[in-house]
Amino acid sequence: xxxxxxxxxxxxxxxxxxxxxxxxxxxxxxxxxxxxxxxxxxxxxxxxxxxxxxxxxxxxxxxxxxxxxxxxxxxxxxxxxxxxxxxxxxxxxxxxxxxxxxxxxxxxxxxxxxxxxxxxxxxxx
Amino acid sequence: xxxxxxxxxxxxxxxxxxxxxxxxxxxxxxxxxxxxxxxxxxxxxxxxxxxxxxxxxxxxxxxxxxxxxxxxxxxxxxxxxxxxxxxxxxxxxxxxxxxxxxxxxxxxxxxxxxxxxxxxxxxxx
DNA sequence: GGAGCATATACGTGTCAAGGCATATTAAGG
DNA sequence: CCTTAATATGCCTTGACACGTATATGCTCC
Numbered sequence: 001x002x003x004x005x006x007x008x009x010x011x012x013x014x015x016x017x018x019x020x021x022x023x024x025x026x027x028x029x030x031x032x033x034x035x036x037x038x039x040x041x042x043x044x045x046x047x048x049x050x051x052x053x054x055x056x057x058x059x060x061x062x063x064x065x066x067x068x069x070x071x072x073x074x075x076x077x078x079x080x081x082x083x084x085x086x087x088x089x090x091x092x093x094x095x096x097x098x099x100x101x102x103x104x105x106x107x108x109x110x111x112x113x114x115x116x117x118x119x120x121x122x123x124x125x
Numbered sequence: 126x127x128x129x130x131x132x133x134x135x136x137x138x139x140x141x142x143x144x145x146x147x148x149x150x151x152x153x154x155x156x157x158x159x160x161x162x163x164x165x166x167x168x169x170x171x172x173x174x175x176x177x178x179x180x181x182x183x184x185x186x187x188x189x190x191x192x193x194x195x196x197x198x199x200x201x202x203x204x205x206x207x208x209x210x211x212x213x214x215x216x217x218x219x220x221x222x223x224x225x226x227x228x229x230x231x232x233x234x235x236x237x238x239x240x241x242x243x244x245x246x247x248x249x250x
Numbered sequence: 251g252g253a254g255c256a257t258a259t260a261c262g263t264g265t266c267a268a269g270g271c272a273t274a275t276t277a278a279g280g
Numbered sequence: 281c282c283t284t285a286a287t288a289t290g291c292c293t294t295g296a297c298a299c300g301t302a303t304a305t306g307c308t309c310c
Contacts, residue, residue: 069211086194
């Protein structure tokens with residue numbers, strides 16, 4: 001269970017991570033929302049904690065788990081090499097950029113298919 | 126072996142994908158560069174092909190494998206939800222952007238630490 | 251069409267991790 | 281203290297998958 005990749009291969013763990021995006025949660029809250037048995041939750045949280053995906057603080061009998069960014073950023077970094085590749089594929093980059101800034105999708109009803117070449121992200125000055 | 130995540134959990138498969146970023150390769154070339162037995166390569170390629178990560182064309186006795194972008198873009202899309210999160214963490218977003226365009230890193234000796242606030246992704250309207 | 255190279259598949263085996271269930275730990279509160 | 285709630289851990293079973301070795305398929309060229 002070394003790598004970041006193996007950790008997120010497990011669907012329940014991904015579900016937990018997605019849950020924690022909004023805010024920190026206790027084990028019991030996770031258990032209820034995801035409808036999984038408590039030992040399962042605890043075990044997955046252990047894995048996530050040891051891999052650095054989450055951290056916990058104690059609040060009386062309960063433990064509050066929150067996300068930590070580093071491992072997912074590492075994953076993001078791994079993806080970088082492929083972004084170069086798929087930006088070579090025509091306007092796949094554009095779709096990617098659209099996903100990047102998910103502000104205002106409705107603002108431009110521009111047709112993707114017939115769209116002119118977009119300005120590529122400029123090399124940072 | 127459903128999900129994108131399970132596919133890339135395997136180190137050898139990731140190695141193959143990384144190899145194919147530069148250009149298409151035959152099975153034999155992959156075999157030699159990664160120093161893995163031929164059946165292993167073929168099996169992993171099968172998995173990758175069925176999951177849509179690669180496609181192959183026939184060139185006489187050899188088959189040339191090349192990358193397909195979609196599954197990795199799907200992974201990228203999954204990461205999106207977390208980008209919002211870690212952009213809440215101070216200037217992690219900035220590091221992310223720096224990673225996005227990996228052209229010319231040496232050109233700007235700008236100090237990251239003392240840099241001014243970057244424009245954040247706006248909350249969806 | 252037979253030899254030889256390139257790639258794919260079949261089968262048997264070992265490992266490892268997820269899940270279920272029971273139980274241990276720790277804290278709180280009366 | 282004793283009980284109850286919240287969480288963690290241990291053990292066992294089961295299934296999936298990666299690997300090695302052997303073999304099959306397919307193409308080329310003579």
